Amino acid sequence: MIGIFDSGIGGLTVVKALMEHLYGYDIIYLGDTARSPYGTKSPETVKKYALENTEFLLSKGAKIVVIACNTASSVATEIVAENFDVPIFEVITPAVELSIKTSHKQCIGIIGTRATVKSCIYEKKIKEINPQARVYSKSCPLLVPLVEEGWLNKPETKMIVKKYLHSLKVRQIDTLILGCTHYPLLNDIIQKKIGKRVSIIDSSIAVASNVKTFLEKHWELDDMLGKKSRYTFFVSDVTEQFEKTATSMLKRNINLEHVKI
DSSP states (O other): OEEEEESSSTTHHHHHHHHHHSTTOOEEEEEOGGGOOSTTSOHHHHHHHHHHHHHHHHHTTOSEEEEOOHHHHHHHHHHHHHHOOSOEEESHHHHHHHHHHHOSSOEEEEEEOHHHHHHTHHHHHHHHHOTTOEEEEEEOTTHHHHHHTTOSSOHHHHHHHHHHHHHHHTTTOSEEEEESTTGGGGHHHHHHHHOTTSEEEEHHHHHHHHHHHHHHHOHHHHTTSOOSOOEEEEESSOOHHHHHHHHHHHTSOOOEEEOOO
16 A cells, blocks of 8 residues: 655645556555644654654555655655655655756746745755756745635635746746645646746656656565555545545545544
């Protein structure tokens, strides 16, 4: 079973990508909606949440864990990997690698939560691969709450996205990393506001591709994973909006199970 956790609904973009890249594989998802958003929390708090979430997924039978939250990926990947002896995937490195391959001018923009942007993790990883790359980041703290509320096509959302992207647009970036798994739900608005010439990097697709490649090389682990199309969804707080958005995203009826972490 492949385990995935996120602070809320955004990680379902990773679930969707994994369903498409690894058809039929059993998946267990934990949305920590009671403690969302992670982007406003301290690194110490996010690390604590990440350890608890991983422990929960493993207790339910997960053999692989995907940290589908950029904030948790940026500050907690190392401590999670140190504490649990299973393959741990995060959404930052795959997006970085894909952005460098995609960008012609090596002028890359990043949008994310305050915690992700403050960590400078994207800049560090991009510069490790290409020290000459120009990298510009912008924190977008209002986008996660807007997505969680289901305000995906509201005029207010479009206005806020345009304001956030302005500083990156004037830098004439040619590639934009969506540094939060909530943001692909706003992909159409983001593409329109940043301009059609800018390539958008969806970290959920990038990490799903990495997991698939990993399993192709580690057949012994792949054999341990269930492949009966069983999808289980846990949330730490059940909300009507989560269920509605999840059903719309995944094109299937979702049964949410409430759990205390």
